[in-house]
């Protein structure tokens with residue numbers, strides 16, 4: 488019998504190839520949505536709707552955590568914004584591992600492993616921490632070389648594509664560093680030395 492895998496999905500574009508990859512290796516896979524790091528709420532919903540559409544098209548199982556724990560997330564990351572990605576990964580993978588244990592699934596993983604835009608080295612660290620705490624195995628593989636393969640799967644589907652990582656801090660950084668062309672000076676860069684965000 489195939490081993491059951493609960494795969495945390497950060498967005499449809501990272502999930503696409505990741506799902507295919509683990510399915511091809513024989514896992515009985517369920518996709519799990521829990522991303523209280525995505526702000527604002529309208530952005531969170533757009534990304535969730537895109538994943539739901541992909542689930543309908545491709546026929547994979549999708550479980551959604553109905554909680555949008557934005558306040559808990561902000562409490563965690565604003566204490567130490569320079570370490571915010573560690574807390575962000577921890578919050579999401581902790582919930583994924585907890586859910587996997589509750590559902591008697593042997594392993595958990597995350598689509599974040601395919602993104603070259605994430606702090607990749609933190610992911611196996613956080614995954615192993617949660618593996619030990621919750622007694623569910625964390626499935627790790629560096630899938631970053633397949634990021635463009637994943638985008639090739641979703642491109643023809645015309646699904647919503649985000650423009651920044653997720654949290655309100657990343658939204659600020661994205662528009663600070665890559666302002667829209669017709670901004671009339673609205674997005675002029677702030678003095679970076681006054682910022683506490685991780686670069």
Ligand code: SF4
Nearest residue numbers: 571572575652653654
């Ligand atoms: S930049 Fe991305 S990974 Fe880091 S805290 Fe913000 S949403 Fe999470």
